[in-house]
Amino acid sequence: MNLLKRHLLPYLVAGLIAGSVFGQPPAVEPAPDYLASGQGTLQSLEALQRALVMKEAEAASLQEQLAAATDDMQREDIRRRLQEVRTALEDQRRQFDGFAVDVDLGPFSPQKSTKFDWQEQVGKLLEPILAEFENATAESRVIGQLRAQLSDVRKRRDLADQAVKNLDVLLQQPASPELRTRLETRRETWKRILEETSNEFSALDLQLQGRLAARESVLDQTTSYAKNFFKTRGLNLLLGVVAFLVVFFGFRFGEHGVRKLRRKGAEKQFSSRLTALLFHVFSVLGGLVAMMLVFNLAGDWFLLGIVIIFLFGVGWASIKTLPQQIETIKLMLNIGAVREGQFIVFEGTPYRVDSLGLAARLNNPRLDGGTRLLPVNYLVGMNSRPVGENEALFPCEKGDWVALAGGQIGKIASQTPASVQLIASGGERIVYPTAAFLGLHPQNLSAGFRTESTFGVDFRHQAIATTEIPEKMRAKLQAELPKAVEAANILDIHVFFSCASSSSLNYSVWVDLKGAAAPLAPRIPGAIQQILVDACNENGWTIPFTQVTIHNA
Template identity: 35%
Template sequence: MKYQNKLLKYSASVLLGWCCLWLIATTALAQSNGESQQPQAAVAPSTIETLSSFVELRKALQKDIRTLNQQLQSTRSEAEKASLKQRLEKLESDLRTTTRNFENIAAGVDITTLRGEVTEEFNLQQEVFALVRPAIDEMKEMTARVRKKSELKKKIDYFEEQLPVITQALANIDTLKQAASNKSLMQTLQETEEQWSKQQAFIQSELQAAQLQLDKLNAAETSFAEASQSYLKSFFQKRGLYLTIALLVVASVILLSRLSAKVMQRYIPGFRAKHRSFKIRLVELLHLMLTVLFSILGPMTVFYLVEDWVLFSLGILLLFGIAWALRQTLPRYWSQIQLFLNVGSVREGERIFMEGLPWRVEQINVYSTLVNPVAGISQRVPIDELVDLKSRPSQTDDPWFPCGQGDWVILSNGIRGKVTGISHEMVQLVERGGARVTYQMADFLAASPRNLATNFRVKEVIGLSYALQREITAVIPEALQNYLTQRIHQEGYGDQLLNLRVEFAAANTSSLDIAIIADFKGEAGDLYNRLRRAIQRWCVDACSENGWEIPFPQLTLHGSLSASE
């Protein structure tokens, strides 16, 4: 059935979504495995030197902290106490930082997460983030290496900018010491120099720690081939089985859906009818919705049962994204459901106008069928394209198309030809002699084609002399009609002739006009111009046999006389 195409489309979208989940999850797994499976490198001499400098710096900081604590206990000035507390807090912060750097360098990895530090809380509601947090943590883990490298580079740049300033400050203090002779000034400069020297040592230690961590991260990076191998290995070892089971569940749902559809077609009366009832359409719609629903819930159930919360959270995020994208289109989907149930603005068997042509709605389904019965063309359109249209019951005399294939037509520009091809975009004509003329559909309809396929009329006028005035209204028309009837049958056009009338038309300026009106069958449409010429020829022959004068126009005659005079 046609709805199966839509079912396959929805299922393919679901499969594509789960493939995206597979890529994200397995990439994260490969990244984490790549970090955990790096071979242990030999201890570099620079690491030992850095650790030694950290030990010395810690001792100096601890000594300064003890000194400040003693000064804080002995002083009584509130202003001095505040200054000492501020310096003490700075030294304690530097000591904690130095200790943390020492532990990270000694351990060879970032052990910040082992210290039990409080993680940042989420701003959104905890109920929502409890479902999607595993996926977010997995994505953060994917970019942890890149973010860590970026932070270290910024840290190195900052300390490299600070070191020259401190070095210049120490040089200036040393110059002042050499020039100073006051003992108190010398003591103050000495204390200031010691503080800046300690700050310089601290910044150098921070710089060395950041540089070592950055070097280790760069050394731990693997090549593309190794990362691909690790990626495939981790996939087949951990999440490959779960994703395979999820895809098998989707395939099973689709297979069961097709089998159940065949059962309904076989055992439900009228299920295959051209125009189905509302109940049958409702059953088919529910069957389609359940198929899509189970195709989505099946993999989610698999991830829940195997307790793979990363894939489950990624699935939740994917569903949230789909729901957010569909929130603006829900009214349109509701209109499509109404059309599918044949209770909307367009209904089966009625007439709509689309793309510049009228169409009969042959069948409404996920892909609907539209037919133009006269033009002999049809098209299959998605049901979404019918949402903004409306249909009406078709009447027996409603025109569908100006012509059909094989008809002879005359356009407003005088071109006459046989219609040999009609499509949604173009109409092709073949003129007498074989020349082909092609029009776009809009241009062809704008040319107001006159169809000769049913019956057509040829009207010709011949003028006679005013000398025949007595006979022109009755005798001559009757005689001319009898003569034309005889000639038409003699030359083989009698079977196509439907009606022939010869009447007095008008008293013209230089002649008395007679109108010849001949109606022919549509099968003689290709002879339209030949019949016009034949009628003129037969009229001239009749005038010659009966001695009827065909005058020149009076203006031409008078002009000739004036020229001769």
């Protein structure tokens, strides 16, 4: 029994499974995709076949009518219609072949060679823009046309009125019956013309006055046009601007991220500068391309045409200024005539070039507000040079005492890239443009200076002129000058014989002083002369005077 179960059980289970499967109704499998696609193609071909049969029948009918026609005008009309039907029939046959063979039939179709006409292409580009302007000025143009028509009708009305009056004058004079009859006929004709033109003038005038009364003000028209513009194109414009901003700032953020990834100091390298320049260029170009794609997808040829015309204008202007643009790019890459870290004179004032990029940073640490940030193209055509060792970018600083070429001495109150303010010895303030101030060759007294003076004695002291006199003069100055200037500020005193002039023996006096004595610089020459006069009085030296000799003729 167990053996029977062991051998029959598998077969029973298999039989039950088979019965459960084969006892169900068979499932309907869906047709393959290629069969469904083929059925759709056949349905399309059936429809095209019916259209072809109808079109061929129409062509045959027209051919029969053409053969039976006897009138030339009728034959010409039938021939034109037959040509149109044959053209449509050819298109339908080509469409039938395209559906049937499912390949590109372009290479088998004769290609018409058309010459490129740039004026035609520009006209197509400008057409939507001109249409928009035409729509915006439609009411004004209608009013202008009405006024032109009104002027023409008024002129014809006045001429007709004058003609009627002239004929009335002629009819009042004696004339033959035949002439009078003809004149009366012409008068009736001109009177009819006068009435017609008067009626036409009245109608046009009423129409013009009605349009003028209903016409909105310029502000209302502008507001209405703006509202209509933003209703119809506002969304497209907004999407275009958003696309531009997304791409623009996307590139800018990308450039910022790349800059962060660079190692410190690498931003000065040529590759880093080139990368930054390309990011900036593509941020603008990419934004414009994104905007144009949005306008193209929206089918807004007006806004797309505006952008294209703008790009054409920018391109044309860039061609005109191409050499300057190339120099600007070279400056941005730090390979031009102006280099970072070098010395440059800009607007008459010296600066150090701290950085070059889209903007140039110039700096003069000795000037108040001495940092200037300006577009890099301002430096096109200029040259820089390396800064010399220990070279100062400005001859003085705030608080220094300076002597100018014109003899003016004063203290620097302020110095900026625009002007230098000087406080003179008397307290008055003098303002010089910075470039003009540098043109006066300022001498900085605060770092130390020398006062030079000339003094002369009479020729009668010639025997001691080179020995005793200069020694006693120097001793007198050393003893008395500290009363005018603190002794600590006097570095050295030199007195030596310089020359024998026509009336005196002259001595040069040099007094070297520290910068602290600069406020007294205007008074020191007078103090030196006073001390030397006292020395002459003490030693009995005669001070000569200029002699004038008069010769009698």
